[in-house]
Amino acid sequence: MSSLPAGAVSRVGGHWGPVHRRTLDTTVPTMAGLLFDPAVGHAYENFRVAAGDVDGAHMGPPFMDGDFYKWLEAATVAFGVTADAELGHLIEKAVDVITRAQRADGYLHTPTNISQRQSGTMNELDDRVSFETYNLGHLMTAGCVHHRVTGSRTLLDAGIRAADYLRRLVEDRTDLIARSAICPSHYMGVVELYRTTGDPGYLRLATDLLAIRERFVGGDDNQDRLPLREQRTVAGHAVRANYLYAGVADVVAETGDRDLLELLEHLWSDAVNTKIHLTGGCGALYDGASPDGAPEQSEITRVHQAYGRPYQLPNQTAHNESCAAIGMVLWSWRMLLVTGDGKYADLIERILHNSLLGSIGADAKSYFYTNPLRQARDLPYPLRRAGDTAINPVPDPPASDARLRQEWLSCFCCPPNIARTLAEMPYLAYATGDSTIWVHQFLDSDAELRLAEGRFTISQRTDYPVSGSIRITVGVSQPTPATLRIRMPGWAEEPKLTINGSTVDVIEAGYGVIERTWSDGDEVRLVIPMRVRKLTAHHLAEELTNQVALVRGPVVYCLESTDLPAGATIERVLVSRDAVPVEMALPEDWAELPALQLSGLLAPAQAPGALYSELATADPQPVELRLIPYAFWANRGPSEMSVWLRLAW
Numbered sequence: 001m002s003s004l005p006a007g008a009v010s011r012v013g014g015h016w017g018p019v020h021r022r023t024l025d026t027t028v029p030t031m032a033g034l035l036f037d038p039a040v041g042h043a044y045e046n047f048r049v050a051a052g053d054v055d056g057a058h059m060g061p062p063f064m065d066g067d068f069y070k071w072l073e074a075a076t077v078a079f080g081v082t083a084d085a086e087l088g089h090l091i092e093k094a095v096d097v098i099t100r101a102q103r104a105d106g107y108l109h110t111p112t113n114i115s116q117r118q119s120g121t122m123n124e125l126d127d128r129v130s131f132e133t134y135n136l137g138h139l140m141t142a143g144c145v146h147h148r149v150t151g152s153r154t155l156l157d158a159g160i161r162a163a164d165y166l167r168r169l170v171e172d173r174t175d176l177i178a179r180s181a182i183c184p185s186h187y188m189g190v191v192e193l194y195r196t197t198g199d200p201g202y203l204r205l206a207t208d209l210l211a212i213r214e215r216f217v218g219g220d221d222n223q224d225r226l227p228l229r230e231q232r233t234v235a236g237h238a239v240r241a242n243y244l245y246a247g248v249a250d251v252v253a254e255t256g257d258r259d260l261l262e263l264l265e266h267l268w269s270d271a272v273n274t275k276i277h278l279t280g281g282c283g284a285l286y287d288g289a290s291p292d293g294a295p296e297q298s299e300i301t302r303v304h305q306a307y308g309r310p311y312q313l314p315n316q317t318a319h320n321e322s323c324a325a326i327g328m329v330l331w332s333w334r335m336l337l338v339t340g341d342g343k344y345a346d347l348i349e350r351i352l353h354n355s356l357l358g359s360i361g362a363d364a365k366s367y368f369y370t371n372p373l374r375q376a377r378d379l380p381y382p383l384r385r386a387g388d389t390a391i392n393p394v395p396d397p398p399a400s401d402a403r404l405r406q407e408w409l410s411c412f413c414c415p416p417n418i419a420r421t422l423a424e425m426p427y428l429a430y431a432t433g434d435s436t437i438w439v440h441q442f443l444d445s446d447a448e449l450r451l452a453e454g455r456f457t458i459s460q461r462t463d464y465p466v467s468g469s470i471r472i473t474v475g476v477s478q479p480t481p482a483t484l485r486i487r488m489p490g491w492a493e494e495p496k497l498t499i500n501g502s503t504v505d506v507i508e509a510g511y512g513v514i515e516r517t518w519s520d521g522d523e524v525r526l527v528i529p530m531r532v533r534k535l536t537a538h539h540l541a542e543e544l545t546n547q548v549a550l551v552r553g554p555v556v557y558c559l560e561s562t563d564l565p566a567g568a569t570i571e572r573v574l575v576s577r578d579a580v581p582v583e584m585a586l587p588e589d590w591a592e593l594p595a596l597q598l599s600g601l602l603a604p605a606q607a608p609g610a611l612y613s614e615l616a617t618a619d620p621q622p623v624e625l626r627l628i629p630y631a632f633w634a635n636r637g638p639s640e641m642s643v644w645l646r647l648a649w
């Protein structure tokens with residue numbers, strides 16, 4: 001199936017309406033303020049220096065060009081909706097300086113371009129972890145999106161020049177480019193160029209780039225310890241893994257390579273069934289070694305923000321970079337388009353509603369880099385959390401618990417990735433095949449779809465996931481045959497699907513299937529019971545055993561200490577297996593989603609400070625608990641928080 005073209009999805013409302021609107025109206029412009037300000041982001045300034053507009057030096061991490069392109073992609077999508085003149089002006093400024101900074105042969109990586117302009121000391125691809133292919137890949141993707149939205153070829157041509165540069169490297173300096181595929185966004189970028197231009201040379205470039213990976217043997221930190229086709233488990237850096245496999249899935253989508261598809265299905269299942277958090281967070285460990293526990297120690301390499309062992313899912317020290325969850329959306333979306341299997345859309349939904357939405361504040365301009373499932377007081381060691389606390393320690397207590405989202409992160413890869421994903425999120429809701437309309441996500445919106453047989457409009461009305469009621473009205477100018485496939489979530493219990501009141505009972509791979517000649521005004525209704533479920537975890541997930549998490553529909557809940565009585569701490573809370581959660585309105589103005597109120601127990605406080613102490617045996621006391629959607633935590637000041645709660649059987 002294919003994604004919908006730019007402009008095909010409109011009038012986003014319901015639960016996602018305010019989120020989408022805030023992304024366009026607040027996230028994108030405030031981020032521009034940071035990235036265009038030399039005193040803060042220096043991203044735009046780096047291009048100005050590289051273009052020779054001003055004197056100066058490169059500042060910021062080597063991947064900041066790519067992060068600027070991700071903002072540009074988000075801004076372009078936002079401009080396509082709002083037509084905001086000021087934003088349009090910023091986009092033009094960005095495109096102009098990017099094209100002028102780019103070398104005639106297509107190379108563009110501002111640290112090197114600036115060095116070459118000023119002293120000639122730095123050669124391209126000298127440092128394999130300088131993220132050049134990551135940057136160039138995002139340039140290609142931004143160029144394609146910019147062309148689709150605006151019709152302009154300027155940025156697209158810059159992307160084409162970048163791809164042509166890679167082509168020459170593949171032919172002339174194969175080993176150099178083979179070792180430079182760090183955090184590879186360029187496989188996705190090159191395939192997107194193929195789709196945009198129709199030039200099969202770019203698809204060949206993608207397959208060539210994948211084939212030459214084997215010429216470099218590195219470590220699991222960049223998934224190049226083993227040749228791609230020999231990989232059986234996901235390992236190492238979760239962003240890099242998910243970007244790689246998303247790019248491979250793009251190649252599979254265009255080549256139909258069944259061996260690679262089987263490989264990807266296996267790897268995806270390995271990740272989803274054993275290594276990702278309930279919130280959809282990917283990359284559970286801050287740092288590790290891989291292959292972990294290998295008999296030959298010489299084979300072990302250092303990895304960071306790693307997938308870790310199966311079932312190794314710590315809560316408090318969960319890394320879960322926001323970009324890793326987004327990478328999983330990219331990977332799963334491509335798997336979905338190739339296979340039509342609803343399990344991929346189920347995971348996308350889980351990430352969107354939890355990990356992704358939790359990575360941005362209710363103010364739409366503060367961000368998490370890491371996304372733990374638990375936060376506790378008095379952590380005696382630094383973690384690379386929002387604001388890189390290891391590098392820039394937060395102030396002394398009591399503010400030391402204030403590991404909240406931040407507006408500026410010294411490593412700014414996540415915020416523009418969050419921005420572009422939320423800006424483009426409506427396009428995850430639909431897709432088309434030759435004669436098939438796919439509804440993947442429940443999103444109050446209108447969509448225009450063109451099939452081989454004719455044009456359709458889809459009006460989806462829903463407050464999902466506030467309720468599980470979805471109403472879709474189909475619009476056609478004349479009776480037209482087509483199949484509509486609508487997702488029946490894998491977690492849903494007895495969802496009811498009807499067409500004009502008649503029950504639909506054909507379900508294939510997680511989709512209700514309605515094949516008919518459609519008349520204007522035909523109405524599809526899906527009703528999904530939204531019972532609160534209490535989930536437990538696999539017995540090998542040792543930090544999760546004998547605990548319970550509450551989930552309502554796709555939304556994972558958490559307990560924040562803000563909602564506990566004074567003096568109560570999060571680890572003392574116990575939830576009975578038969579506690580009945582009651583839905584109540586959230587007083588905060590975040591969303592229409594309910595809070596969950598239930599009776600719990602508060603265990604006696606244990607002796608503080610000591611590593612081990614004798615069990616305090618006083619009776620637990622009743623306590624009323626209020627759980628909020630995980631995505632909304634850390635919006636009310638510093639707090640302790642936990643998704644998983646101790647189970648009092």
Ligand SMILES: [Zn+2]
Binds near residue numbers: 324412413
């Ligand atoms: Zn990131």
